[in-house]
Amino acid sequence: MIHIINGNKTYNSYEVKKEALRDVDFHIGAGEFVAIMGTSGSGKSTLLHILGCMDRLSSGQYLFGETDISKLGVNEWHDFRREHISFVFQNFALINQYTVRENIMIPLKANHVAKTERVRRVNQVAKMLGIEDILNKLPPHISGGQQQRTAIARAIVGDNELLLCDEPTGALDKKTGIEVMEILREIHKGGKTIVVVTHDAEIAEYADRIVRIEDGVLFENPMQ
Amino acid sequence: MSVFSIAWDSICAHRHSFFVAVLMCTFAAFLSSVVIANAVSFSEKEKKYSDSVISDHEKTLLVKPLYPDTSSSFFDGWSRFLFEMNRVNECEQSGSFFRSVIYSEDENGIKPGTEKMVLLCIDEGICNLGKAFANGENSKLVSDGKSIPILAGHTYAKEYPVGSSFTCRGETYVVVGSLPKDAEWIPEEGISNNKDAYSVERCFVTFTDYLEAHPYYGLNGAYVILQDNANVENAKKLLKEHAKTCGIDISVQTIDSYLSGVIRAKQNSERDFLKELSVIFLVCIITVSAGNIATILLRKREIGILYSCGYSRRDILMSLIAEAGFKAVICIVLWYMVSLLSARRGWYDVWAIASDSKGIFLILLICLVVALFAVTTLYSGIYLVRKKPIEMLEDCG
Numbered sequence: 001m002i003h004i005i006n007g008n009k010t011y012n013s014y015e016v017k018k019e020a021l022r023d024v025d026f027h028i029g030a031g032e033f034v035a036i037m038g039t040s041g042s043g044k045s046t047l048l049h050i051l052g053c054m055d056r057l058s059s060g061q062y063l064f065g066e067t068d069i070s071k072l073g074v075n076e077w078h079d080f081r082r083e084h085i086s087f088v089f090q091n092f093a094l095i096n097q098y099t100v101r102e103n104i105m106i107p108l109k110a111n112h113v114a115k116t117e118r119v120r121r122v123n124q125v126a127k128m129l130g131i132e133d134i135l136n137k138l139p140p141h142i143s144g145g146q147q148q149r150t151a152i153a154r155a156i157v158g159d160n161e162l163l164l165c166d167e168p169t170g171a172l173d174k175k176t177g178i179e180v181m182e183i184l185r186e187i188h189k190g191g192k193t194i195v196v197v198t199h200d201a202e203i204a205e206y207a208d209r210i211v212r213i214e215d216g217v218l219f220e221n222p223m224q
Numbered sequence: 225m226s227v228f229s230i231a232w233d234s235i236c237a238h239r240h241s242f243f244v245a246v247l248m249c250t251f252a253a254f255l256s257s258v259v260i261a262n263a264v265s266f267s268e269k270e271k272k273y274s275d276s277v278i279s280d281h282e283k284t285l286l287v288k289p290l291y292p293d294t295s296s297s298f299f300d301g302w303s304r305f306l307f308e309m310n311r312v313n314e315c316e317q318s319g320s321f322f323r324s325v326i327y328s329e330d331e332n333g334i335k336p337g338t339e340k341m342v343l344l345c346i347d348e349g350i351c352n353l354g355k356a357f358a359n360g361e362n363s364k365l366v367s368d369g370k371s372i373p374i375l376a377g378h379t380y381a382k383e384y385p386v387g388s389s390f391t392c393r394g395e396t397y398v399v400v401g402s403l404p405k406d407a408e409w410i411p412e413e414g415i416s417n418n419k420d421a422y423s424v425e426r427c428f429v430t431f432t433d434y435l436e437a438h439p440y441y442g443l444n445g446a447y448v449i450l451q452d453n454a455n456v457e458n459a460k461k462l463l464k465e466h467a468k469t470c471g472i473d474i475s476v477q478t479i480d481s482y483l484s485g486v487i488r489a490k491q492n493s494e495r496d497f498l499k500e501l502s503v504i505f506l507v508c509i510i511t512v513s514a515g516n517i518a519t520i521l522l523r524k525r526e527i528g529i530l531y532s533c534g535y536s537r538r539d540i541l542m543s544l545i546a547e548a549g550f551k552a553v554i555c556i557v558l559w560y561m562v563s564l565l566s567a568r569r570g571w572y573d574v575w576a577i578a579s580d581s582k583g584i585f586l587i588l589l590i591c592l593v594v595a596l597f598a599v600t601t602l603y604s605g606i607y608l609v610r611k612k613p614i615e616m617l618e619d620c621g
């Protein structure tokens with residue numbers, strides 16, 4: 001489903017050139033559960049942002065299904081992300097002033113889903129993730145695990161085919177982290193393509209396939 | 225519709241900062257309207273004042289007391305020119321200000337203290353008198369509402385017979401009666417005999433009376449303006465001599481030099497006004513812009529999240545504009561309501577919006593506020609949506 005062909009990403013900020021990705025060739029099939037592992041600063045987030053249409057390659061090609069993402073104009077690029085990709089951020093990226101319910105609703109509003117349908121979908125995913133009773137609370141008033149569930153609920157409520165998770169367990173303790181991975185596995189069983197970034201080998205075990213990235217270079221590395 | 229619902233969501237979520245921003249902007253708008261109101265009322269009063277000097281009476285001499293106390297004005301420090309102008313009005317209103325006209329029909333010139341030389345005091349006393357009559361407090365003398373009824377002093381009786389009228393400083397006075405010698409008018413009692421009567425209710429006194437009244441009112445001198453004619457030097461000399469014998473400090477000036485002084489003062493005050501106006505507008509512009517830009521840019525992370533969750537650039541920009549629209553409307557309505565309330569309490573000239581002055585200023589000010597909101601919202605909104613989502617989420621990992 002996804003192909004990155006000869007992808008390079010160079011950051012030019014602060015007058016310093018930083019090659020965050022170098023000649024990356026990467027393929028993800030539909031319905032796969034992939035883990036990207038690597039040390040800090042190796043380029044994991046950079047790769048995920050490019051996959052998620054949050055950032056662009058400096059050179060190379062990014063194909064998503066039939067679409068050549070690298071050739072899309074700005075608005076089409078954003079529309080494509082809205083229709084196909086969901087993101088779970090390392091630090092949850094919840095809006096603190098919105099309730100859990102409103103946070104989960106954001107992608108539905110962005111897609112102009114009708115109100116009754118919105119409410120139904122939110123209740124459905126909240127039930128699935130076990131957060132029905134905190135829907136009216138604000139993110140600062142709930143636990144880290146609940147915040148991560150909220151972030152995941154927000155990512156899956158729109159029913160997009162690709163789910164990208166940047167260190168979904170990074171801010172959680174071991175037990176809660178494992179719970180979150182179990183949830184992701186459930187979601188994967190429902191037919192979604194999932195990419196998880198992590199530096200924790202135990203967490204990566206949950207994926208079907210593990211790739212390693214070192215200093216911007218990608219290594220396919222099936223099961224150590 | 226959904227743009228408004230996005231905007232409404234974010235207003236509800238940020239109600240505190242929204243409230244603060246609205247108050248800031250309202251305050252800035254008020255500040256500007258205060259200056260405009262003062263400027264308008266200033267220039268109108270100023271105009272009336274100089275017009276009357278120029279045209280009302282051909283043989284006009286103006287006598288003004290020197291102000292004994294200039295530090296009492298509460299406008300002091302607010303602005304030099306407002307201080308100057310409001311001091312005049314304030315003194316007029318307090319009744320301690322005599323702006324007086326001396327009539328002389330004598331071709332040979334002016335002789336202070338003679339029966340020919342009389343002083344007409346136009347002051348609060350007369351106005352009160354007029355109002356008292358208008359209210360029917362003295363059944364003999366009722367105002368028709370258009371003119372102010374006055375009593376002529378005994379030295380005037382022939383010059384201003386009952387029924388005659390004149391205008392001074394834009395107001396029409398009708399002589400409805402005359403006071404006998406050594407008499408005064410007291411609101412509750414009517415005309416009464418009183419040899420020492422120098423109260424403000426006494427409308428017509430001789431120049432001698434006036435000079436004698438000076439210490440009584442705590443005034444330290446008089447300021448006399450002479451109309452330029454052949455006798456001006458003679459009049460000056462006489463007045464000076466008279467002042468010496470009375471022990472009062474009298475400044476004498478010709479009408480030409482007085483008028484050029486008025487014009488100069490007007491130009492100076494206009495320049496000062498422009499300076500103040502620009503400072504206040506700058507304050508208004510900075511407050512509104514800073515408030516609006518800050519409330520948008522400080523929400524970079526939130527907008528980045530909305531953006532990365534699928535909101536389109538158009539949705540975000542339009543919702544920001546809708547939000548600024550809410551803000552501007554609330555700000556203008558608040559401003560208008562407070563202004564009306566203050567007008568009901570009688571502070572007409574404080575707020576341009578409530579004063580009887582030009583509506584154009586009000587419209588200009590509303591346009592300014594709306595334009596500021598529009599420009600700053602567009603500026604900060606476009607600045608944000610031109611970024612890649614990940615740049616807005618930089619602090620989100």
Ligand SMILES: Nc1ncnc2c1ncn2[C@@H]1O[C@H](COP(=O)(O)OP(=O)(O)OP(=O)(O)O)[C@@H](O)[C@H]1O
Binds near residue numbers: 012038042043044046
């Ligand atoms: N906006 C940027 N400007 C310049 N350099 C950047 C930028 N973002 C990332 N980099 C650099 O690119 C490299 C890869 O960054 P990236 O965030 O992808 O690493 P990571 O593998 O996600 O690390 P971590 O595990 O710490 O999150 C790093 O050396 C980083 O300093």
Ligand SMILES: [Mg+2]
Binds near residue numbers: 044045046166621
């Ligand atoms: Mg990272």
